[in-house]
Amino acid sequence: MSKYYLNYLDELESEAIYILREVWAQFENPVILFSGGKDSILVTHLAKKAFYPSKIPFALMHVDTGHNFPETIQFRNDLVKKLDVKLIVGSVQKSIDQGRVAEERGKNATRNSLQITTLLDAIEENKIDCAIGGGRRDEEKARAKERFFSHRDDFGQWDPKNQRPELWNILNGKHFEGEHFRAFPISNWTEMDVWNYIKRENISIPSLYFAHEREVVFRSNSWIPVSDYLNLEESEQIEKKKIRFRTLGDITITGGIESQADNLDKIVQEVSAMRKTERGDRSDDKRSETAMEDRKKQGYF
């Protein structure tokens, strides 16, 4: 191969860094939406590179459903300390207590869509004009349609039928007061790219991503971890399985997979042989065909 040709991981890295720097240059008060999952950890890692030797100039913002894997919170706190950045927490529990939203009922109740209100409230309260997300276009069919710089009106809504053209690498982040943007620096990364890069850069991630003996129940075709927030059905049984998680979300809806992959090499290998998408195990997307699009229009991540 010719000498001055960037390999694809380097090209994706370079694109993401470019976008992060544009966010910094074009907005007054941007934050990184940090869920504790691998994609937001990756974005944070890329931000560190983009601004080195300065520290990351963004606060991390966590929309906390209150239904967390305890380890995720520990990981988040450690990272915030190490990077010396500000942490903003938007609490779904607080939104419930304040009567902004009502808890869902029934067996499949989750706080997933309640996050929208908390997120938008936190954006407004903290006067955030750009929220950087770890969304990737390969995750889901509505996400496949998203621009790098994605405009939100003053109700925080996305209008997928009327997106701004985004030409070449010129990003237009201009907006009126009250509106904001979402920026997606790793839009073009696939799950495989993310893992290859995590391995290459040796980025530390929560051990939930590695296979481990865990207590789980089988529900809607995947292994849901046992937690205080899980309402067990009569017919459901707690089992011990060697499980790892492909994505980390709300603990009540994040399904794990049976796996032997307990290190990054094995994960890369496993992912490359995978026949299901990573969100295939998330019940929040399974609710309806357009579940993601509907939530995104309202202001979801």
Place this chain on the structure above:
Amino acid sequence: MEINNNQLLRFTTAGSVDDGKSTLIGRLLYDSKSIFEDQLDSVSKTSAKKGHNGVDLALFTDGLKDEREQGITIDVAYRYFTTPKRKFIIADTPGHIQYTRNMVTGASTANAAVILIDARHGVIEQTKRHSFIASLLNIPHLIVCINKMDLVDYSEEIYNSIITQFEEFSSKLITKDVCFIPISALLGDNVVNYSKNMDWYHEGTLLSVLENLHISSDINKIDARFPVQTVLRPQSEEYRDYRGYAGRIASGIYRVGDEVAVLPSGFQSKIKSINTGEHEIQEAYAPMSVSITLEDDIDVSRGNMIVRKNNQPEMEQEFDVMLCWLANEAAKSRAKYTIVHTSHEERAIIKDVVYKMDINTFERDSEDSNLSMNDIARVKIRTTRRMMLDAYRDNRNTGSIILIDESTNETVAAGMVV
């Protein structure tokens, strides 16, 4: 999968509404085994619900509710797949004229365009429009797929006559690397697998053409251009005097020790260091994101450009661009727009419409000076201060501009410096 070849090819689809672009991408993904089980499941279910017999391949990219309801593509969908030869980023764009701006969005970063033509209809106005736009965007490779061959009995004559039609107008295009493939996106002929129905066709399948395009010369390695995005000024003691100019190299190669000029001021200095993250490197090239420090303390800020001392872009306040008007509202004469070129922003007016292109005849109309949606015209732009420009044909990154309407903040036009 072990990827031996680490090259990335970005390509876009183009062509009129219903010519089969999304179906083709679905077929390409399906036959190259890039579809996951749960995606196939959900698409099969939706297809059945819609009364489709079999799988509606277009649903792999048409992901929005309205797209599925109407059976058309509205906005670009990005899809990814890998073969042992290459990695691909696909932009599947809409054919409908109303959504041309989304087609331009998808095509603006592509290295190749796959243009579809319905074998029953041949070359129509929208084929020409999209081909013209693809060529104007200087996409180096055009792959013309004559689709729905199954509906014309896989006729070689029809295939050849459409090639003739296409060549009649494509001789006027800038892009010279054009090839043709007869396919059926629906049934899979010549997409990933060779067709058993067209033994008269002996060249490559679409996938093999995509895998073998020569793309290493698509980036300009000669003219060094580094638009500064932001200045890094760490607060820590250790880096008190550090000033790193952060940006993505638009073209060319930079080495430590290079004599450079900072534009527009023209001040000169030498490159002291180049960094990617914490790694110090000796040499960097497009499209790397780096930070550069200079030997001398000179004033450099966002919107400036660091270039090689002996190879500089034109500095102009008045210049011609080929403009695609993207907004629903027509251009307002003598109105002020924000012009964005790399990281540099100024205010601009469209001083004059030199001519408008007639997409059907490729004739130039110098009488009509109205610019409305989807018009393509050569215009004269005047800016408040000098811009640092290259011709678009030499440099996609430093030869492209957008116009933003200050009253709506919308991107209303895309321009290519002539």
